[in-house]
Amino acid sequence: MKNFLITGGAGFIGANFVHHLLEKYPDYNVVVYDKLTYAGNLNNLVDASDDPRYAFIRGDICDAPTVERVIQDNEIDTIVNFAAETHVDRSIMDPDAFIQTDVYGTYVLLEAARKFGLERYHQISTDEVYGHIPPGHSSVETDPVAPRSPYAASKTSGDLMALAYWVTYKLPVTITRGANNIGPYQYPEKVVPLFVTNALEGKRLPVYGDGRQMRDYQWVGDHCAGIDVVLHRGRLGEIYNVGTGQELENLKMVEILLDELGASRDLIQHVEDRPGHDRRYSLNVDKLKALGWEPEHDCEAAIRKTVRWYVANEWWWRPIKEGEFRQYYEEMYGSRKEIAVG
């Protein structure tokens, strides 16, 4: 494991993982392969740009000939696949790109990994594959999958294909299923960066429904450390959950966020809910802990640290919110009615 192809490495978690690898492993080389969709951003990788061990190639994971050429040219031995369409709300508006990238694109990468006999294919997955989790249970890796949004269904398909390649071809596959990540470089369509930046702009925070949905908000660096542990110490053909193992109501997350900003709770605005909104995700992370990994931040610490990053890094998020994002925001939120919550 020395020459990495990090697909989707110009996105939020992928870029954080690139920095993690370059900082921790002096003898590793990293090629980022990314289509630069609306969510991809080379500003996420400026800190790596002068590193001779790093290269960027713009390309689509659905483009098999280019993927194969990049693997050969760079003597790639390991693929870590972060490339995906990732936002549930966009998948509800238009699932097509999700099927293309998250399902077909994953297949293209698996097939290339098989063809060139790579040492490892690691698939980045999500807790959303388990679906809504009733109170009292936390998902373990052997639980059945029950995705409920087009995004979750496409990610589940990617996981199942990766597992099939392990069983059928003995391709050395591992999978991590992460809880909600937060931290530097997250596109401000996701709830935490959306709410911090809205508050900094004096705009309201559109909380879906009653705001009592539960999520495990984990620090992206803890997730990256978990992926690293699975790559180096995980068992082939296995899935590992990654999260804090805690969960928080969205309204509590908003209160912490506003408190860290010193902003008023009057900014909270309850709006019509997301269709099919999963009420609760909850991960049991014992299997990864048994490999010697521990998260360094609980949800509250992760939220506070994330808020401080966005406060300090307007250069990064302001241009995004002034670009394509405006049209998206209007489409997604423009006709969403405010609701009263008792």
Ligand code: NAD
């Ligand atoms: P992101 O949306 O910030 O970035 C996705 C990246 O993939 C972008 O750089 C984009 O340009 C690239 N991309 C999209 N389609 C592509 C294609 N066809 N070919 C090449 N590149 C393409 O996403 P993220 O939040 O960093 O998520 C990364 C991975 O982690 C995804 O697989 C996602 O499902 C998973 N995940 C995310 C979270 C989360 O909270 N954000 C939680 C668990 C798992």
Ligand code: TYD
């Ligand atoms: P999100 O960041 O989209 O992640 P996911 O749906 O993948 O968990 O949303 C996190 C939670 O925040 C989820 O319960 C939906 C809620 N949410 C809002 O209340 N308002 C918003 O504007 C957004 C984007 C999300």
